Amino acid sequence: MHELSVCQALIRQIEIIAEEQHAVDVKTVYLRIGPLSGIEPALLAQAYPLASAGSVAFGAELRIEIAAVRVRCQHCHAETEVLPNRLICGECGDWHTQLIGGDEMLLTRIELVKRSAVLMEAQHV
Amino acid sequence: MCETCGCNVTHGNRHLAYAKNELGVSAVTVLKNLLSENDSQAAHNRAHFDQQKIFVVNLMSAPGSGKTALLEATIDALRDEFRLAVIEGDLETENDAERIRKKGVPAYQITTGSACHLDAHMIHTALHQMNLTDVDIVFIENVGNLVCPASFDLGQHANVALLSVTEGDDKPAKYPVMFRAADAVVLSKIDLLPVLDDFKPVLAEYALRQLASSAPLISLSAKTKAGLPAWLEWLREQRAAQGERVRRGEIRRPRIQGDGVRFHAASV
Numbered sequence: 001m002h003e004l005s006v007c008q009a010l011i012r013q014i015e016i017i018a019e020e021q022h023a024v025d026v027k028t029v030y031l032r033i034g035p036l037s038g039i040e041p042a043l044l045a046q047a048y049p050l051a052s053a054g055s056v057a058f059g060a061e062l063r064i065e066i067a068a069v070r071v072r073c074q075h076c077h078a079e080t081e082v083l084p085n086r087l088i089c090g091e092c093g094d095w096h097t098q099l100i101g102g103d104e105m106l107l108t109r110i111e112l113v114k115r116s117a118v119l120m121e122a123q124h125v
Numbered sequence: 126m127c128e129t130c131g132c133n134v135t136h137g138n139r140h141l142a143y144a145k146n147e148l149g150v151s152a153v154t155v156l157k158n159l160l161s162e163n164d165s166q167a168a169h170n171r172a173h174f175d176q177q178k179i180f181v182v183n184l185m186s187a188p189g190s191g192k193t194a195l196l197e198a199t200i201d202a203l204r205d206e207f208r209l210a211v212i213e214g215d216l217e218t219e220n221d222a223e224r225i226r227k228k229g230v231p232a233y234q235i236t237t238g239s240a241c242h243l244d245a246h247m248i249h250t251a252l253h254q255m256n257l258t259d260v261d262i263v264f265i266e267n268v269g270n271l272v273c274p275a276s277f278d279l280g281q282h283a284n285v286a287l288l289s290v291t292e293g294d295d296k297p298a299k300y301p302v303m304f305r306a307a308d309a310v311v312l313s314k315i316d317l318l319p320v321l322d323d324f325k326p327v328l329a330e331y332a333l334r335q336l337a338s339s340a341p342l343i344s345l346s347a348k349t350k351a352g353l354p355a356w357l358e359w360l361r362e363q364r365a366a367q368g369e370r371v372r373r374g375e376i377r378r379p380r381i382q383g384d385g386v387r388f389h390a391a392s393v
């Protein structure tokens with residue numbers, strides 16, 4: 001279960017960004033994960049509450065977009081969507097392909113509440 | 126009119142102020158690899174190794190596929206040719222490091238406790254505890270596990286995945302992340318092939334090519350030494366090629382975390 005290690009790394013990244021942005025709360029965390037990243041999205045989501053306990057990232061909603069596995073053929077140059085264990089060209093069947101998607105494990109976006117927004121809110125209520 | 130700040134929040138439009146609560150949420154686009162912290166540490170380790178002109182190989186496989194046995198056979202064959210050192214990763218025990226030390230080669234044991242893989246920080250600690258002066262090749266024996274180790278760059282130059290003939294020839298199809306990350310695949314324990322007549326090496330190779338991998342498949346037995354020369358030759362070639370790269374100032378990363386990550390991080 002290396003998803004816990006990965007999740008702890010994710011929390012550290014969120015904390016750094018939250019600090020830079022003067023955020024008081026993190027609402028939503030967007031990830032893009034490919035089947036060839038070696039990360040099981042369900043296990044990552046399971047690890048999240050544990051790994052984020054006591055941090056600004058705790059309680060945020062985790063939205064995981066699964067990236068498609070795509071290859072570019074070096075023979076016919078077609079770009080096709082393929083299965084994770086069948087990375088041959090979907091057009092001509094050649095196995096000399098380059099992976100162009102499906103192994104990513106990216107933190108893509110964070111929605112957070114900045115301290116300034118909270119102050120403004122307080123003034124308005 | 127709000128008394129404190131003079132804004133226009135009234136009972137009638139207070140719900141808009143709550144909408145403002147939603148608007149108070151700012152979005153930050155990040156596009157950062159989740160393991161970028163590990164990757165920076167790995168790059169740092171690689172710089173250490175390159176500076177000392179050391180070729181580093183990471184061995185990965187399921188538990189018991191014969192990683193330590195292959196290292197023992199490799200030490201016997203290459204002890205007069207290269208100076209070797211080994212970093213051993215296991216959940217518990219010093220057993221594998223002891224086996225290597227018995228062969229007269231320095232070995233540093235990392236016990237990971239509950240972690241099912243080595244990471245770049247553990248390797249960094251190890252390399253500063255070891256005397257790597259004049260060492261030519263460092264072998265890292267990763268924790269026996271066909272899943273987790275494949276995601277973590279350690280600073281090595283090449284990945285080798287072992288597949289023993291007792292595991293079934295469809296393993297590359299079942300564990301594409303691991304086998305796609307391999308620069309060479311070793312088919313181990315081939316002395317057992319006569320009794321395991323349902324293992325077809327050609328099917329293992331077929332499954333590997335289905336992963337668009339051009340990695341050589343090297344069949345050997347650490348026990349009988351059959352096929353060992355091809356493995357030793359691969360090591361010599363790779364070490365020489367790595368020496369050339371260092372002379373040209375090139376950095377070599379293994380196939381771990383392939384092209385897709387960089388592509389997407391750059392293009393989105």
Ligand SMILES: Nc1nc2c(ncn2[C@@H]2O[C@H](COP(=O)(O)OP(=O)(O)OP(=O)(O)O)[C@@H](O)[C@H]2O)c(=O)[nH]1
Nearest residue numbers: 187188189190191192193194269314316346347348
């Ligand atoms: N018949 C045969 N047995 C082998 C061979 N290589 C290893 N073994 C046996 O397989 C078992 C495991 O070998 P190890 O070298 O300890 O395997 P490992 O991959 O290092 O194991 P872990 O570090 O625990 O993951 C031992 O009983 C070895 O004697 C081989 O080439 N032929």
Ligand SMILES: [Mg+2]
Nearest residue numbers: 192193221266
């Ligand atoms: Mg071992």
Ligand SMILES: [Zn+2]
Nearest residue numbers: 001002241273
């Ligand atoms: Zn794991």
Ligand SMILES: [Zn+2]
Nearest residue numbers: 073076089092
């Ligand atoms: Zn094609």
